[in-house]
Amino acid sequence: MNKPRNARAAALIAGLTAGALVTAACGAGGPSASGGDFTDDKVVLALLNDASGVYKDVSGPNSKIAIQMAIDDYKEKYGDEAVVDDIEVTSADHQNEPDIANTKAQELYDREGADIILDVPTSSAALAVATQAKNKKKLYMNIGAGTTELTGAQCNKYTFHYAYDTWMLANGTGTVVTEEGDKNWQLIYPDYAFGQDMVKSFTGAIEAGGGKVGGTIATPFPNDNFATYITKAGAAKPQVIGTMHAGGDLINLVKQYNESGLKDQGISLAVGLMFISDIHSLGVEAFEGTIFTDAWYWNFDDKSREWADRYMEETGDRPTYAHAGNYSAALQYLEAVQAAGTDDADKVVEELEGKKVDDMFLRNGEIRAEDHRVIHDVYLARVKGPADVEEDWDYEEIIKTIPAEKAFRPAAESGCSM
Amino acid sequence: MNAVLQYTVQGLAAGSFYALAALGLAVIFGVLGVVNFAHGAFYMLGAVAAAVLLDTVGMSLWLALIVVPVLMLVFGMLVERLLVRWLLPLDPLYNLLLTFGLTLLLVDLVKRRYGVSGLPYDRPDALDGRVQVAGIGLPVYQLFVIGVALLVCLGVWLLMTRTRVGMIVRAATERPELAGALGINVGRWVTPVFGFGVALAGLAGVLAAPFRAITAEMGSDFIIILFAVVVIGGLGSIVGAVVGGFLVGLVEAFGQAYAPTFAQVLIFVLMAVVVLARPAGLFGREEATA
Amino acid sequence: MTSIATAGASVTEQHAAIAGARPWQRLVLLAVGLLVALGLPWFVYPPVAMDIAAWALFAVALDLLLGYCGLLSFGHAAFWGGSAYATGLIAIHLGVPFPLAVLGGAVFAMILAVPIGYLSVKRSGIYFAMVTLAFAQMLFFIANQASSLTGGENGLQGVPRSFFGIEAVETDAFFFYYAALPIILLGMWAAWRIVHSPFGRVLVAIRDNAPRARALGYDVERYKLIVFVLSAGLSGLAGGVFAVSHGFVALPELHWTTSGEVVLMTVLGGIGTLWGGVIGAGLIVMLADYLASSGFDGIGIVTGGVFVTVVLLFRRGIWGTARHLWLNRKRS
């Protein structure tokens, strides 16, 4: 931690001479300080996520390893041709506190020389970081947060949204399940912004698929007692119960759904948001047969599996789609830097916008220029039964691929104007 | 009618966790004058211990229902001896602060050791499925939880009324002035009572393990509800803790069924009403106004 | 029963604290304090400096209640967060200069404090702590559900920092600090004024011996309610500044862990010292900031450990210990 000390010395000198303006200028740190095409002659990628709280397993510190893998791949691909040699990855733990995320984001941009911030789970934190990206004119690629606001009303030129969002989850699960024949739904959702968004998207998707939502049930958040809600939903005799819960609440709900006996009555459970780490920690038995939308699955094909093997060597675990998303985001950023020949944010954004991409994470991908939504194929998955699991982490059966152009909210509906 | 019966069972099952834990809280408060903020963390430890024992040595729920509370008893006694004891002569708020700090520590330690995504837990087959009562299928496990909770509450009540130790504890809990007048030395019961209270929280945790997400955070919101329970029931009252626990469970279940938006707030509204009408709680002792 | 504030420090020290040090000592301390406040953003990253200042006022506001009235509120997040939301909404919808929005937020916090306080002060000690905790949590649930107003989980984004069109303040955290500092200092002055008023004297009397105060004709509940509302107002000032500084408000501001954090700051600094909270806030905010970049993920272990250690071994807190040593040195 010698940067603050330098800054302090600079601030002291500045204080003795010209006063506040000097520090302010130092703090803001414009491009071109060293005269080259790269600030400080290097590129700094900053991972800002939850290294200690509930999203630790979903993304957490392992995403730093994923980003490092992207840097290595970039260096290997371009070798001497690389426009920049010095590429660093730094990280900070936002402890799931949006205000820490906000302060850290400023600090990463201003003091740590970060050219891009990656990840940032928790919607409120992600939206705050997006605002800082806009203010500081530096890049932010979101992977961990699901709010569509990032590519909607609160979109901006410097923010990109990777991997999943609430619209995509609801649409994927809702449309496909309905089209497959389960027309009659009951929805249980947590009564806060994420759940409320999801229920809207779900309803839209189900109705578009020719199904109907018999009823919606709002639950408090957080909550550990879902028995009553499940009973209520089951009483309406739907074909499928859709739930928008996540994390610990989802586990509670699934346990109590299994308890309720609805499964035996043929009422299945479809989930909006679920990570493979959830299944891993709780075991496939608990989730068997549950249907959900996945942005990426490590065992989908050779290409993804090859990467997952490399990742496993480094971490001992299989990656979630957030890990893969962080890798892809870092890689595509570096590709854009390579193409632009600079880390100047405006030029990099120009390179990114509208780019068609195909890497191990983004299949048929495109970085949409209109709203900065990064679209790609996503999958509808079913949790395997214990008998079908062939190895650790082999939990998902991909039922259907949802093509990129159908998987995400159309740009025209985003409400984004940059 | 069917629905009402189902909601009642669900409410009582949820209330069982509250009642058991609140009972522990009440006993500890009675004898030590300490409000144990870490009670939610102890509930969590009970669940985590059950899950870990199942995973490592294959201990079944049946055995865990005995073993984990015993472990928690020992752990609780250690906590009392090493930490809580030193602050007993001081303002009880210091022990509230101490146990608050302890909560942060325990939650983080569990998180680091056992991760953040939760632990798996399978219940014995005997407790799977449903029984038909008046034409409705009621989950066996919920009935089992209610049964265990009622049995334990009854056991504690017998302990309190039929044994000498119990009388001492009860005198200290409900009539401190009497205990003082009778010259009962409560001091030597302080450590075991603290352990006993912790064991009750641990037992609630074991019962919750097959039913709820087992995560390091599972006690953080639980403790808030638990506080509401004892405020409603009356902190100094053993009966109040049990009745308050089941009452809050029922309010939660029926609130969720008929006014889902307000289900969570309803408990606090109930608490506000009780504070307003009977500041000492439904079964609390009247104190000289201070 | 000894109250929480007196259990830590000896009687004479408490007395010295109330009667105050010699005037010149007070002036020196005041000058040092002002210098630190003015110099902070030169040494600390300005947004962090602003966080420290806001938390410091919050901790002082809590100590007003805890240290001078013996009431441990575990629900002060309601006023910090409540004001943050109110400030944010006023700033967004009315576009007034931020000090006005902050003032509006503080007023809202005080209005909020009236019913919560009315119910809470009916009980003292442990009960008070539990009741305030529960009510604050209720507010958290309400804010979470009312997402059309609060933004729910997404937070209330885009709170402007409008300040008479002075761009430096509106965009640069460094200048914003100096624009917001007067609000913080005003709040601290108000806390000092309250402590050293006839009212403050009654508070100490109530803290030390409430029945005695009642027998002297003081309506104890009324006094407790008033100090509760005042403390809420000061917490509201702090929360409002915090909201404007960050440019958004999110749910954790209302969560009980926020209440716990400010209690930690106050206890670490020293209960009943008024200014101890400033030191506690500085240390905790810088610690959290440091840990966030350190790669060490055990924030709970550190804060929990600090809490346990301070409460067990170090009850006077930092400021209280310093004062104790100073007074001892003088005596010997």
Add this chain to the structure above:
Amino acid sequence: MTSTTPTPRCALRTEGLTKDFRGFRAVSSVDLEVAEGTVHALVGPNGAGKTTLFNLLTGFLKPTSGRIMVFGDDVTGMAPERITHRGVARSFQITSLFENLTPREHVEIALQGLTNQGLRFWRSEKLLGRRRDEVDRLLAEVGLTELADKPTGLMAYGQKRALELALVLAVEPKLLLLDEPTAGMGIEDVDRTIELVRRIAEGRTVVFVDHNMHVVGQLADRVTVLQQGSVLAEGPYDEVRADPRVITAYLGEAHSA
């Protein structure tokens, strides 16, 4: 305190005053009458309900049934501070002071008790110093002039009890309720306190509890003897003292003690 009526009014009256604690009857239908201007003693063995009765009279406990009248007004169920505002002051059995204030500050606080000055959180505490003369007079009256600015926590027991009396006087009471004013004192202090109380009692009504029969004999016009929450006997000191029931129930025990 001038009473215009020639015949003594009733300063304090209770009718059927009863207090139950969870099935335990601490005070049982007590009828008490204290004439204005008199000194009235409450005596009885430990656990007779004297302190509970005191707490009922001053609003610190709410009676289960019965009524309390102060100067003809019903004060049953009224909060302690409101009763104080009606000219009733009490001292406490256990020395009950503000640990962190000096005697001067104590008296200042007490003098302010009946005003609204205490609510002024925006004024300087110097406001409290304005009634310096009165403070000095009260401190002198109880003999604490020397110690006025020393920490109360370090004072001797007798001095604390004296300060207690100064506080009681500061609220300018018409009716004083003193809970064991001489408890735990040495002989000298007891005599000084008797003198003090006698002086204070001029023009006021005093009800006090004391174990020391010497004190009761010296001060009391009338005595009420309580036993197990009920009134056992009432009358002038000499009469009560001669009552055989009282002798067996209490006095004998007290003499032998």
